[in-house]
Amino acid sequence: MASLAQSPTRPPYSMVKITQGNTRVAQNIYDNDQFFANYSSLPRSRDGLAAAPEWPALQAFLPPVPGARVLDLGCGFGWFARWAIEAGAANVLGIDISANMLARALELTESDAITYRQGDLESLAMDEPPFDLVYSSLAFHYIEDFGKLARGMAEWLRPGGRLVFSVEHPIFTAPSTQEFIEGPDGRPAWPLNRYLDEGPRVTAWLAPGVVKYHRTIGTYVRDLVAAGLVVRDIVEWAPSPEAITEHPEWGENRERPPFLLVAADRP
Amino acid sequence: MASLAQSPTRPPYSMVKITQGNTRVAQNIYDNDQFFANYSSLPRSRDGLAAAPEWPALQAFLPPVPGARVLDLGCGFGWFARWAIEAGAANVLGIDISANMLARALELTESDAITYRQGDLESLAMDEPPFDLVYSSLAFHYIEDFGKLARGMAEWLRPGGRLVFSVEHPIFTAPSTQEFIEGPDGRPAWPLNRYLDEGPRVTAWLAPGVVKYHRTIGTYVRDLVAAGLVVRDIVEWAPSPEAITEHPEWGENRERPPFLLVAADRP
Numbered sequence: 001m002a003s004l005a006q007s008p009t010r011p012p013y014s015m016v017k018i019t020q021g022n023t024r025v026a027q028n029i030y031d032n033d034q035f036f037a038n039y040s041s042l043p044r045s046r047d048g049l050a051a052a053p054e055w056p057a058l059q060a061f062l063p064p065v066p067g068a069r070v071l072d073l074g075c076g077f078g079w080f081a082r083w084a085i086e087a088g089a090a091n092v093l094g095i096d097i098s099a100n101m102l103a104r105a106l107e108l109t110e111s112d113a114i115t116y117r118q119g120d121l122e123s124l125a126m127d128e129p130p131f132d133l134v135y136s137s138l139a140f141h142y143i144e145d146f147g148k149l150a151r152g153m154a155e156w157l158r159p160g161g162r163l164v165f166s167v168e169h170p171i172f173t174a175p176s177t178q179e180f181i182e183g184p185d186g187r188p189a190w191p192l193n194r195y196l197d198e199g200p201r202v203t204a205w206l207a208p209g210v211v212k213y214h215r216t217i218g219t220y221v222r223d224l225v226a227a228g229l230v231v232r233d234i235v236e237w238a239p240s241p242e243a244i245t246e247h248p249e250w251g252e253n254r255e256r257p258p259f260l261l262v263a264a265d266r267p
Numbered sequence: 268m269a270s271l272a273q274s275p276t277r278p279p280y281s282m283v284k285i286t287q288g289n290t291r292v293a294q295n296i297y298d299n300d301q302f303f304a305n306y307s308s309l310p311r312s313r314d315g316l317a318a319a320p321e322w323p324a325l326q327a328f329l330p331p332v333p334g335a336r337v338l339d340l341g342c343g344f345g346w347f348a349r350w351a352i353e354a355g356a357a358n359v360l361g362i363d364i365s366a367n368m369l370a371r372a373l374e375l376t377e378s379d380a381i382t383y384r385q386g387d388l389e390s391l392a393m394d395e396p397p398f399d400l401v402y403s404s405l406a407f408h409y410i411e412d413f414g415k416l417a418r419g420m421a422e423w424l425r426p427g428g429r430l431v432f433s434v435e436h437p438i439f440t441a442p443s444t445q446e447f448i449e450g451p452d453g454r455p456a457w458p459l460n461r462y463l464d465e466g467p468r469v470t471a472w473l474a475p476g477v478v479k480y481h482r483t484i485g486t487y488v489r490d491l492v493a494a495g496l497v498v499r500d501i502v503e504w505a506p507s508p509e510a511i512t513e514h515p516e517w518g519e520n521r522e523r524p525p526f527l528l529v530a531a532d533r534p
Contacts, residue, residue: 171438171459177451181458184444189458191450192438193522196505216524217484218503231498236485238463255460257483 029142030098035207040104048079053250054166054237054259058137061164061233061263065089068132071156073121073165074139078105078114084135085111093128095119121149130158136165138259141173141212144200146220150227157266163229169236169260173201173214180252190256220262229264237261296409297343297365302474307371309473315346320517321433321504321526325404328431328500328530332356335399338423340388340432341406345372345381351402352378360395362386388416397425403432405526408440408479411467413487417494424533430496436503436527440468440481447519457523487529496531504528 029035043051066088072081075094084092091113096102102116109116121143134153143149153163172178174195183189198215205212221231236257239250296302310318333355339348342361351359358380363369369383376383388410401420410416420430439445441462450456465482472479488498503524506517 171462175450175456176454177456179451181451181456183442183458183460184446184448187443187460189442189444189448189460191448191456192459193450193454193456195438195503195523196521216503218501221498221501225499231488232492234485234488236462236483254463256462 028097029207029210030096031100032207035210036098036100038206044079045077048077049083052137053239053243053247054261057235057237058164058166058261061162061261062135063133063162065133069129071095071126071128071131071134073124073134073136073153074142075105075116076101076137076139078109078116080135080137081105081114081116082109082111084133085113089113089133091115093117093131095121095124097121124149124152126152126156128156130161131156132158132161134161134163134165138166138168140165141167141214144213146213146215147223147226150223150229154227154229154266159266161266162232163224163264163266164262166237166259166261167220168212169257170195170214170216171256172258173212178203180255188252188255192256217260220260224262224264228266230267232263232265233261234263235261295364296474296477297363298367299474302477303365303367305473311346312344315344316350319404320506320510320514321528324502324504325431325433325528328429328528329402330400330429332400336396338362338393338395338398338401340391340401340403340420341409342372342383343368343404343406345376345383347402347404348372348381348383349376349378351400352380356380356400358382360384360398362388362391364388391416391419393419393423395423397428398423399425399428401428401430401432405433405435407432408434408481411480413480413482414490414493417490417496421494421496421533426533428533429499430491430531430533431529433504433526433528434487435479436524437462437481437483438523439525440479445470447522455519455522459523484527487527491529491531495533497534498529498531500528500530502528 030039039045049055065084068089070084070089070092072092072094075081075096078094081092081094094105094114094116097120099118102118105116122145134157140146157163171192175191175193177191180188181191198219200211201214203210203212224231237259238253238257244251297306306312316322332351335356337351337356337359339359339361342348342363345361348359348361361372361381361383364387366385369385372383389412401424407413424430438459442458442460444458447455448458465486468479468481470477470479491498504526505520505524511518
């Protein structure tokens with residue numbers, strides 16, 4: 001049976017604090033009932049990795065998993081944690097800010113090689129031995145200070161260890177309106193703007209008022225390099241033309257990538 | 268007096284061959300009279316680095332220049348070559364495909380530590396000793412096979428040497444129409460599409476029928492890493508807010524970056 005651990009050195013739960021104008025609001029959107037209900041009904045929430053079309057590309061970034069000690073940041077329902085154990089990982093520590101997410105993850109998990117811990121990626125402390133793999137799927141765009149997190153991850157990895165993560169692509173997070181329009185020549189176009197204007201974006205994804213942090217690919221790379229990590233690969237991911245034949249509703253994603261996938265090593 | 272050398276192992280001049288549909292056309296647009304006349308009147312052609320607003324960001328990527336052996340790929344009028352010699356470089360080899368460009372570069376150059384050579388970056392051979400710095404400004408988006416060029420550059424650099432280059436940003440090169448429009452909320456928007464569709468783009472920049480090659484940031488990074496280089500920095504460059512106060516006509520460039528700047532090292 002998987003266990004729900006408390007962080008040894010931090011309060012068990014802290015809210016992500018963000019600043020919008022002059023008001024300070026707390027964001028743990030996954031513990032908002034409306035959001036969580038909507039999130040829980042997404043295909044990737046119900047069916048896990050098999051319903052995440054970018055998973056094969058992210059999987060291709062992974063180092064050998066058998067025997068690996070794995071840290072999963074923003075583990076959600078634990079789909080990756082369970083996959084990693086099935087693929088032979090020695091153990092997985094999954095961190096998530098949401099009690100809702102972790103409760104469901106615990107229900108779904110039988111392996112006692114998986115530990116879930118409630119924690120805030122903005123201020124995470126870790127006193128475990130170093131990990132072979134730090135993994136994160138679609139969580140870091142909720143993080144304001146990626147540089148700080150990158151320094152943390154570089155420290156939590158063993159020398160030779162690998163970081164693999166996905167985020168919403170900066171082209172996706174940047175603009176003031178996030179819907180395709182008809183371009184001047186009739187082709188669908190993504191009305192990109194605000195790309196250089198890094199910072200919070202308030203969107204209505206599954207619930208109103210969801211805050212994501214837009215930063216450029218350049219900033220992701222610079223923060224990783226400054227933390228002492230070596231970038232090994234970047235994929236600006238969209239469904240393949242073959243996948244779109246099967247799922248025509250994904251077609252517009254080849255006009256602009258929805259996700260950014262990154263692999264980096266600690267030398 | 269600078270010299271115009273011929274490549275020792277290749278014909279002195281070969282046209283860039285590109286394929287458009289079923290016709291094969293040759294591109295050395297800088298030896299097209301209309302294009303060259305327009306190009307020559309650009310501020311950065313007349314006034315060199317001082318008129319290139321991204322130059323300070325690119326300069327920040329340079330290793331120590333004094334004593335360095337420098338290779339400048341797509342050297343154009345030789346502005347960087349002359350700057351490097353003034354900054355103390357031991358010598359500079361400037362390569363360009365255009366006889367027009369090199370003739371003008373020779374006129375402007377007095378130092379005999381600069382050698383210009385006509386050559387095609389798609390098929391460049393080099394038998395010089397390795398360089399400390401390979402530099403290129405806004406040339407590689409004319410190159411179809413960046414992977415091959417990256418392998419060449421990794422070979423031409425000494426261990427510990429650095430590659431610094433700028434290209435038109437993929438967000439700039441991708442779309443089917445390259446003009447800002449009014450977005451759904453009234454803010455200027457860049458109608459991005461075709462981002463995942465890598466390959467030639469025929470534009471009307473200074474002359475009709477100019478062909479540039481769109482590739483993603485991911486592809487640039489992957490090709491560099493595959494060539495054995497280590498990415499040190501990526502800047503998705505746009506003028507600073509301060510620069511825009513001085514040049515309001517640049518304002519829209521903060522909505523989407525015009526240039527991508529990359530620094531990579533040979534370990």
